[in-house]
Amino acid sequence: MKEYIPSELEPRWQEFWRQKQFYSTRKDPNRKKYYVLEMFPYPSGKLHMGHMRVYSIGDVLARFFRMRGCNVLHPMGWDAFGLPAENAAAQHGVDPAEWTAANIVAMKEQQDALGLSYDWEREVTTCAPDYYCWNQWLFLLFYREGLAYKRKAPVNWCPSCRTVLANEQVVDGGCWRCGSAVDSRELEQWFLRITDYADRLLDDLELLEGWPQRVKVMQENWIGRSEGTNIVFTVKETGDELKVFTTRPDTVFGVTYMVLAPEHPLVNKLIAGRPQEEEITKFVAQMRRESEITRTAADAEKVGLFTGASAVNPVNGEEIPILVGNYVLMSYGTGAIMGVPAHDQRDFLFARKYNLPVRMVVAPPDQCPSTDELTGAYEEPGIMVNSGLFDGMSSEEAKKAITDWLADRDRGGGDVMYRLRDWLISRQRYWGTPIPVVYCGSCGTVPVPEEELPVLLPEGIELSTLQQSPLAECPQFVHTSCPACGGEARRETDTMDTFFCSSWYYLRYADPRRESAPFLKEEVDYWLPVDQYIGGIEHAVLHLLYSRFFTKFLYDQGLVGIQEPFQRLLAQGMVYKDGAKMSKSKGNVVTPDEIIERYGADTGRLFILFASPPEKDLDWSDQGVEGCYRFLRRVWRLFGQNRELFEQSPGGAWSGNKEKAAVEGAGREEKELRRVLNATIKRVTADIEERYNFNTAISAIMELVNALYAYLGEAGPEQRDTHRVLLRQSLETVLLLLAPFAPHICEELWHQCGLQGSVHQQSWPAYDPAALEVEEVEIVIQVNGKVRGRVLVPADSSEVDLLEAARGHERVRPYLEGKEILKTVTVPRKLVNIVAR
RNA sequence: GCGAGAGUGGCGGAACGGCAGACGCGCUAGGUUCAGGACCUAGUGCCCGCAAGGGUGUGGGGGUUCAAAUCCCUUCUCUCGCACCA
Known part of the structure; x- marks a missing residue:
């Protein structure tokens, strides 16, 4: 039997999936679509456990719904404008574009090592001109509609980031990014008139049944009508x-x-x-x-x-x-x-x-x-x-x-x-989308004509000595001609808040390579809304409010057919260790890299999903990880020890219900195994699809594996051979149910068993309700609400039979002696309660 | 102060109003192994008891019910959000 070596098999299957292009997605009006999206990351270059958690959750859903027959859109991209790139430039003299590009490469490698099923053909990078061009286009649309305006106002200024901040981005008097105390400055700035949408943003919260209450409350408070x-x-x-x-x-x-x-x-x-x-x-x-x-x-x-x-x-x-x-x-x-x-x-x-x-x-x-x-x-x-x-x-x-x-x-x-204020989108920084506006001495403020977009960010800017907006110190950028009169003019030198980029990227995924428009309506209308959005609670009133605003505006413009972008929202909990948030200073950081190296991505994914329901905080436990690794090795051995089940009937792969396990000749143990098998399918399906309780789904699979070990430990070679079909069906089902959680090991074992195709392209197993039926059930006998005995009875016993069995039970009788029975309650297949005094 | 959510073993966590503690971790004992942090078996809420068994138990108090972790009232604690918002 081969050893389970994740570091060998995981990259091999990742490469296999990539080459076969399993996860690229086409529009298909005949299939039910499912759009699952995790908030795209800032490309810091380093994947942390929070990332690993959110991606693991999304990937389970993507893989599950694919097996359910849905046309799944599961894209990934980069929120690539922002200050860290610029700070790196100032400190280390690197070019922000190169720095960002290198980080993207590094981070993508880490994501791929997790075995995430993204359609990379739809990758979106906000700092690329073919993306930010549409930021500018959308800005001009806002401007044309009177929803983008410039005004002198007291604004929040972060002295450390040397830029202004929107109200939403000031947390407890500090900058949301760096924590420095914010002070007030009187500046002329660009705003988006989000307050025009205050009532709709408030009222439509009622439509968001799939959102956590606390996020809706936070938005309600923020709008503050x-x-x-x-x-x-x-x-x-x-x-x-x-x-x-x-x-x-x-x-x-x-x-x-x-x-x-x-x-x-x-x-x-x-x-x-x-x-x-x-x-x-x-x-x-x-x-x-x-x-x-x-x-x-x-x-x-x-x-x-x-x-x-x-x-x-x-x-x-x-x-x-x-x-x-x-x-x-x-x-x-x-x-x-x-x-x-x-x-x-x-x-x-x-x-x-x-x-x-x-x-x-x-x-x-x-x-x-x-x-x-x-x-x-x-x-x-x-x-x-x-x-x-x-x-x-x-x-x-x-x-x-x-x-x-x-x-x-x-x-x-x-x-x-309203407490809500208009959204201040100007930033006095370089690494962002240039605001496409020109100031002319005679024409005033002139929007850059659409056909001149994008207004490109100039390259090779000296960023280390900046005092003010870096673009303002770049003459070749500032000096331009007025689009209206052709005279001398100067460009707006502020760039846009990066939240502008992230307010519509989920729409771009629907049609990511479109050159003539931000997206075609028909593409967006097919894929949107996002069926399941997953991300951190910290965006409850930032990104999530801005995105709702954008969607409503685009709806009003007839560009999209939806009024709300995110059907369901899952705010995943944070990852803690030893009771504290992972941080360098506390020395309690565990990185996805080291977990992958030591245990493999499958173990890491399994642990992170098993340790806690997704919306709750998760306490990292090295021993818990060991436990998941142990479980996967147990699964591995289960197949290694039972290889002959698959060898004896070449080409006879069981798939779906093609070959049903024979019921005839099955003894008590086989019927029980068959019941457990079908109950597990039912349980895991509901836990993923309806409840999003991946932890209990995984525990159900563990129980099935335990049941298989127990059965195989008891059964002799002859019995195994007789019930080969049932056993094979059970083992294959383990792989099918586990595949969304631990995709590599399941694919490996699937192939090792000589089964056809990829485990990830199989249909999700269906359970047989008839198999859940049992002939005998154990019922609990209570006297005055206390459990006094248990008895096995035929499952279809009548109430009279149940009562008789209960009264006659030797453990129960002493509690009834000399007492008057006042009342009896029977719950078929469950219990009998006798009230006596 | 207002609003939302949560309190269950040594730990992470399970439980359509119907056997509290599934599953996993940890721990204990035994087996296996040259050995082990590998693997297998059994046990494991707490108290009494050699055991059979009994009592007790889901933050506290009350209530509804034949039956409550679950529903209602009340109270305490924690987490999060909002907060001189007029």
Whole structure:
């Protein structure tokens, strides 16, 4: 018997699959398609366990659905623009393009060593001009539709990456990539108007039944829709309008002050020439220096300064003081709030601190405490008081009534606010897609005409000494002629956020080599949506939100027929070791390379899938890996020890149901083996297809192997020969069921057994329901809910028979003696419960 | 504070409201082997017991039910997301 040497056989089969082009995919309208996709990686050059996990999950599904007869699209590509390439260039003087290309080669080798069944003919690389050309084309489409615009605004700036970041890319006040504290800069930048799609992005979350709830909640939170009312106050001294947004218009009679954000445009005008001017100017300048993050930290002290100016409340004409406060954000709502201390806890505390009046205007339904008894704000609904003609209304009714009243007098009206901001896509970096825009002295901002695309990234840029956007220091790139008038012009020197690239790559896979368009609609309409998308939770509101936005936009443009790109989403858990995330500093890193070298890809894949359900975190265990290696060797020996089963009938390969194991002459052991075999097929199929519980699928295969060992250990040579067909069918089924998980060893054994074709091109086995039937079942006998005995009975026993067997059971009888039987419950084929007292 | 998810042996994890702990790891004993970290067999939640057996057990407390890890209420702990969002 040959030894199991993964390092010898795995590369051999990888080469075999490649040469036979098993995994290249063609459109075929007659077959059911299945599109399984793992988030494409940044080509860092090094595959880590997180990669290995996500690819292993995807590959099981791809291989399984192929065997199920689906036309499977399973592509891979590279999210190849981004900072690491540029940093490598700055530090080591290498060309970002070459650096990236070398990493892709290295990483692809590692992926291939895992035996992943990708259609490499559809490989997509975002830094290639034939890809980013379509980024530019799509940008121009956004621009044409008014959804891409340039605006000067305070933006997040990462000093370490020397570029701006979108709101989504700031995590806990730091850069999502490098963690450096982000600060604020006022810059003119390109934005995509994702806020136009806020409602649809929110509402359509309901359509995403195959998405984890937590991802949907995160997107919902991020979009942060809130319905309320705009109310226009008037500045008494200047006559300026001062608009606020509130979700509690019913409390407008309780407003006792107003607070403006330090950046509010009216601040300077209000304080001009007043005694407070100097103090407030200083305060505003200080606030501008502090990031929004530190200013709005939960433990930050609320500070307010009186401007000396006052506002007139539109509902009752009252004059109230206007303050400037650190806790009011210019980026949300109107940058101004009304203070209602009686009905908002934060306002209540603020009013106490600054001795501002508190006036109750919504009374609790059953009592009427006076304002000075209040120890906190009353935030619940109630009955309107001190509110003029709205007195006596319920506060809920009053919300609408007051909003209508304001709208009738042109002093406000209903409005909706979102936390979601427009997506800032400019980046002051080199290694990205150039934004295809030209600035002309006489024509202004001019989009580069489609036929001039792509605007190529210039090569040979000196990246080590950059102070600003590297392209800006590249005269041959900057100087151009205006596409409109032909005069002198300069190019936009910012590049696009790499999330732009990844927002539509899954569409490009459907038609990756198209030169006349990003893709043909008919190709996309066949393959999309992605049936199963797999990736990390960290993209819950980045990539996944942007991609949904792109899809909806492209749908509106008639370019795709789908409104949601990803039918089902699996957010796979992280890989830990010794209770901590794998990291160099902790010294607990295990790489796919070393696992492949020592145990083979099959063992690594099997372990990673067996150790935990895919959506849960996984704790790496070297001993667990050993266990999986042991199991594969056990499978190997099972075939080595039973080679004669396959040798005795040349050419008689059992496949599917062609040759059914004979039932006649089968004894108890054979029937049991046949039952286990069919039950395993049923179990594994459901576990992969319906539940995505690969760990229990694998354990079921282990049980089948155990059952085969047990049977073969008992049976003599004659018995084996008599039941050769059943045994062969069982062994072949092990290979078929295991093939998606451990593709190499199964292929090797398939061929060693002289079976036809490739194991990966067989049909998935079907189970025979009749084989699951058993003649006898063991039923549990309970007395008062406690198990007191078990008994074997014919499977079709009636309730009366069951009860009789239960009562007569020698272990059970003592528990019934001298007692009255109050009730009996029988569950056919399962149990009898006797309630006695 | 709001929202989502999760608490089961020494460990990873299984269990349509119906035998808790499948499968694997680890451990114990025995076998096999020149030897082993290979392989085979048996055992392995906890407590009492030589055993048969009994008791107990799914974070805590309550409830529904003949029957609860599973359903309901309550509470604690952990993880994640959001958070002066007006």
